[in-house]
Amino acid sequence: MKIAVIGTGRVGLPLALAFVEAGVEVTGIEINEDIRNTVTIDKTMPFLEPGFEDVLKAGKLKMQESLEGLQDIDCFIVTVGTPLLHHIETDLSAITRVIIDLARRIVPGQTIIMRSTTAPQTTEYVKKVLEKNSELEVGKDIFLACCPERILEGKAREELFSLPQIVGTQDPLSAEKAQQLFDKLGTEVLHCDYITAELVKLFNNVSRYAYFALANVLSMIAIDYDAEPYEILKLTNHKYPRPITSKPGFTAGTCLRKDFGMLSEAYWSADILISSWRINETMPKFLVESAKRRWGDLEKRNIAVLGYAFKKDADDVRDNLTDKLLRYLHRECPSQIILHDHLVNEAEVIQLHDMKFSTDLDQTIESADLIVIATNHSLYTENREKLLDQVKNNQCRIVDLWDSLDTGKVFLDNTQL
Ligand SMILES: NC(=O)c1ccc[n+]([C@@H]2O[C@H](COP(=O)([O-])OP(=O)(O)OC[C@H]3O[C@@H](n4cnc5c(N)ncnc54)[C@H](O)[C@@H]3O)[C@@H](O)[C@H]2O)c1
Structure with a gap:
């Protein structure tokens, strides 16, 4: 299995390294050059998150700046930030940019996993943006799941291999694809729909x-x-x-x-x-x-x-x-x-x-x-x-x-x- 983790910050990088440890071929997509260099040249963590020293040193995590040349990826995991705007309103700009970029490049058979924390109805929005910009159908040509990250900062290594995974999907094939992915981590997988997955995390x-x-x-x-x-x-x-x-x-x-x-x-x-x-x-x-x-x-x-x-x-x-x-x-x-x-x-x-x-x-x-x-x-x-x-x-x-x-x-x- 080949995966790409988009946004290797405090959530994306530990997740990418956990999959590397589980034997998956992983590419991290990161716009921040300092993070890319720290991971691939210094082979260290750019922030405090213990337990990944050996897997980093092994140098198996590939990093690149953009989604260029990833047609053979089975699964894209989106872990970019989802802050609030100054008012009580979710800022979807980072998610929207990534999803439009993905929609323009995605090929039939590929899966997108939303790992960022998102407000209710965001996965539904992602589905619409994907279908509008790719002319492919979720559940038939491409696959989509909301699988929110629930780790505690500082305990990522332990919790990624132990916490049950919440998998929100709205069609059987997407559920199957997400299950195959998280089976690699050996954790329990709990299936539900998009909204339920979003609400569980929140x-x-x-x-x-x-x-x-x-x-x-x-x-x-x-x-x-x-x-x-x-x-x-x-x-x-x-x-x-x-x-x-x-x-x-x-x-x-x-x-x-x-x-x-x-x-x-x-x-x-x-x-x-x-x-x-x-x-x-x-x-x-x-x-x-x-x-x-x-x-x-x-x-x-x-x-x-x-x-x-x-x-x-x-x-x-x-x-x-x-x-x-x-x-x-x-x-x-x-x-x-x-x-x-x-x-x-x-x-x-x-x-x-x-x-x-x-x-x-x-x-x-x-x-x-x-x-x-x-x-x-x-x-x-x-x-x-x-x-x-x-x-x-x-x-x-x-x-x-x-x-x-x-x-x-x-x-x-x-x-x-
Ligand atoms: N930090 C936590 O403990 C934690 C725990 C659970 C869930 N979450 C959720 O996970 C998501 C990510 O949080 P985080 O703390 O890792 O944020 P972060 O800011 O540390 O990481 C996001 C990364 O994405 C990169 N990025 C942004 N746009 C990009 C693009 N278009 N292409 C490639 N890279 C891009 C940024 O440079 C950054 O390194 C948020 O939704 C957050 O709420 C965070």
């Missing part, structure tokens, strides 16, 4: 988004009453068979936030997803205002913000909430702000007047009198004693929404130690 993500919002609103209400969110969570869940399973924290990132938008774009009414969005998005402002209410003005403070990636132990900065936190802190005109993250690429960090960036934790916290842990990287938990010493010895205060330091306190000062 609800897998938005349920997490809404669970986090519940823990976040619990924190906000508790903090407003000067109660401790982590004590409430502990008592709520202690030997209770129906526990609250999520913890508070900055909840954003490239998938969770936008996927709620894909579900919300067709509905005018306020709903649980819009409410979750408001709760999760206001958390940075809420923390800044609550810190001021407790500890006074931030004007003369030396502030250290720890963590810039949108999630723990990742290097992905897209759609993080630290940006927002930094802007709110910046508006308070503190003496200085130092941002720390040891994993992200400095070139991707927001530029704010007077703000410094460091990858050295000791240097970041040495003169800090206010520390905000924005991302719960393991490094901060590993340096728990050092951070708590800063509170004990240097009158420093810490905002720790994630409870990374395991004190059970979101707002920590030396009166509590």
